[in-house]
Amino acid sequence: MDYRKTFRVEPDSKLKLDKLDSAFKGKHESEDAAKAELQAYGEKLFKQQSVLYAEHKHSVLVVLQALDAGGKDGTIKHVFTVLNPQGVHVVGFKQPTSEELAHDFLWRVHPHAPAKGSISIFNRSHYEDVLVTRVHKLIDKKTCETRYKRIRDFEALLAENGTTIVKFFLHISKEEQLARFAQRLEDPRRNWKISESDYSERDLWDKYIEAFEDAMTATSTGAAPWYVIPSNHKWFRNLAVSQIMADTMEDLKLAYPKPTVNLDDIRRKYHAALQEEKNGKNKK
Amino acid sequence: MDYRKTFRVEPDSKLKLDKLDSAFKGKHESEDAAKAELQAYGEKLFKQQSVLYAEHKHSVLVVLQALDAGGKDGTIKHVFTVLNPQGVHVVGFKQPTSEELAHDFLWRVHPHAPAKGSISIFNRSHYEDVLVTRVHKLIDKKTCETRYKRIRDFEALLAENGTTIVKFFLHISKEEQLARFAQRLEDPRRNWKISESDYSERDLWDKYIEAFEDAMTATSTGAAPWYVIPSNHKWFRNLAVSQIMADTMEDLKLAYPKPTVNLDDIRRKYHAALQEEKNGKNKK
Numbered sequence: 407m408d409y410r411k412t413f414r415v416e417p418d419s420k421l422k423l424d425k426l427d428s429a430f431k432g433k434h435e436s437e438d439a440a441k442a443e444l445q446a447y448g449e450k451l452f453k454q455q456s457v458l459y460a461e462h463k464h465s466v467l468v469v470l471q472a473l474d475a476g477g478k479d480g481t482i483k484h485v486f487t488v489l490n491p492q493g494v495h496v497v498g499f500k501q502p503t504s505e506e507l508a509h510d511f512l513w514r515v516h517p518h519a520p521a522k523g524s525i526s527i528f529n530r531s532h533y534e535d536v537l538v539t540r541v542h543k544l545i546d547k548k549t550c551e552t553r554y555k556r557i558r559d560f561e562a563l564l565a566e567n568g569t570t571i572v573k574f575f576l577h578i579s580k581e582e583q584l585a586r587f588a589q590r591l592e593d594p595r596r597n598w599k600i601s602e603s604d605y606s607e608r609d610l611w612d613k614y615i616e617a618f619e620d621a622m623t624a625t626s627t628g629a630a631p632w633y634v635i636p637s638n639h640k641w642f643r644n645l646a647v648s649q650i651m652a653d654t655m656e657d658l659k660l661a662y663p664k665p666t667v668n669l670d671d672i673r674r675k676y677h678a679a680l681q682e683e684k685n686g687k688n689k690k
Numbered sequence: 691m692d693y694r695k696t697f698r699v700e701p702d703s704k705l706k707l708d709k710l711d712s713a714f715k716g717k718h719e720s721e722d723a724a725k726a727e728l729q730a731y732g733e734k735l736f737k738q739q740s741v742l743y744a745e746h747k748h749s750v751l752v753v754l755q756a757l758d759a760g761g762k763d764g765t766i767k768h769v770f771t772v773l774n775p776q777g778v779h780v781v782g783f784k785q786p787t788s789e790e791l792a793h794d795f796l797w798r799v800h801p802h803a804p805a806k807g808s809i810s811i812f813n814r815s816h817y818e819d820v821l822v823t824r825v826h827k828l829i830d831k832k833t834c835e836t837r838y839k840r841i842r843d844f845e846a847l848l849a850e851n852g853t854t855i856v857k858f859f860l861h862i863s864k865e866e867q868l869a870r871f872a873q874r875l876e877d878p879r880r881n882w883k884i885s886e887s888d889y890s891e892r893d894l895w896d897k898y899i900e901a902f903e904d905a906m907t908a909t910s911t912g913a914a915p916w917y918v919i920p921s922n923h924k925w926f927r928n929l930a931v932s933q934i935m936a937d938t939m940e941d942l943k944l945a946y947p948k949p950t951v952n953l954d955d956i957r958r959k960y961h962a963a964l965q966e967e968k969n970g971k972n973k974k
Contacts, residue, residue: 591953679889
């Protein structure tokens with residue numbers, strides 16, 4: 407199954423999240439059954455990244471968004487740990503500082519756009535500025551619409567400059583969120599992730615869903631598509647994200663670059679150095 | 691064998707690199723024999739990083755230096771790819787820009803000091819400013835001595851703020867460098883790494899060695915030790931770096947933090963939400 411086709415948010419058609427099954431798990435019955443496939447995508451990604459880095463022509467921007475406990479951190483940990491950290495930048499966007507608030511909403515984001523050869527992963531992103539701000543009525547409808555347009559423009563700019571943009575919404579059900587909150591309560595290794603605002607934000611669930619639907623409908627473009635990933639099953643989420651990443655990078659037709667130096671010149675230098683080394687050894 | 695003891699540069703004793711065997715390989719005969727041990731350190735590092743990130747108290751700075759083809763990129767790829775990219779920053783320091791040159795030599799380095807909970811890996815570093823600059827006579831002896839002191843001060847500042855500093859010199863022989871240059875010539879996936887200056891810099895080998903010896907002697911401190919890693923065998927290099935990293939992080943006695951919220955409050959909120967969910971379901 408081509409998950410890019412299945413999970414892509416089509417531009418110009420209104421997204422309805424409650425029509426998409428967050429517990430979908432494709433052809434595999436269990437995590438174990440999916441393991442080999444996940445590992446194969448991981449190896450593919452590692453290799454593709456190596457060429458991306460060497461070629462120094464394209465870059466990749468991954469945007470991860472979800473409701474609380476949707477699995478943003480987990481996706482990074484379980485999908486992207488296969489990557490060489492040289493050439494990957496994970497950037498978390500928290501509540502803006504007062505300096506950031508004194509600028510336009512893309513000001514703090516732009517410096518983290520990926521350089522040629524590298525991958526940036528946004529854990530939350532500029533989309534917070536049309537999500538949390540809208541739900542909490544910090545911006546009005548008109549500002550929100552304007553920001554959709556600014557986001558499309560911004561992403562078009564990056565795409566024109568060689569950046570491939572892949573945006574994931576990790577889709578969990580409200581029940582699954584509660585189950586994950588329970589796990590955080592009972593696991594001392596996860597207690598630290600509990601936030602005072604978890605339940606007050608949960609009360610705004612429907613408003614968040616609506617904000618996500620509108621934002622994704624407005625900003626899923628050919629150059630910067632949104633994918634809604636069924637994420638109740640973490641292993642399926644990892645599999646789908648891996649496949650989409652590997653397929654997207656395959657489309658770039660990455661290739662090791664030709665050397666910028668004259669190889670014959672270098673060969674002559676090499677043989678001179680080799681001769682010198684041999685002479686040195688004979689003298690000893 | 692405790693590689694921290696074996697390979698540490700002792701403060702106040704003049705380092706002589708030609709007395710250290712760059713082809714050392716410890717108790718293992720081959721890469722295959724070392725594989726299980728390397729994997730175990732990798733798993734340890736991954737777990738330690740998880741706690742480091744959660745605890746948000748310590749940070750780790752890794753400095754990688756070597757002569758050309760010494761294996762800086764390879765070490766990152768083969769040792770540090772086990773890490774979750776969320777919480778790791780690899781920073782490469784190339785020839786300074788004109789803006790950077792208009793400032794003191796630590797100006798471009800300081801912003802990349804690791805934040806609490808995270809690991810920064812410097813691929814080359816502020817040490818270039820007492821190495822390449824000295825070999826090419828861009829600074830005089832007095833400036834170089836002053837910079838050693840400034841580096842010690844800078845690293846002391848970081849250490850006082852909770853940063854653990856680990857500095858690796860990847861030690862290869864001059865013959866091994868030439869063998870690696872040959873591999874780059876013959877492997878199309880590595881051609882792009884060939885630089886025009888490879889052989890002219892190689893001619894300065896002895897001067898580089900001397901500059902490294904002086905710099906490491908002057909800056910290997912209790913808070914920021916240098917380790918000279920025998921690196922002719924890449925697998926042994928990876929093993930030694932992994933062990934030193936894992937042992938260093940173990941000494942931090944990392945622990946998952948206590949929750950900052952009142953868990954009983956959160957439990958009450960959880961049960962209320964659970965009840966509401968059940969009621970909702972009954973109504974349907």
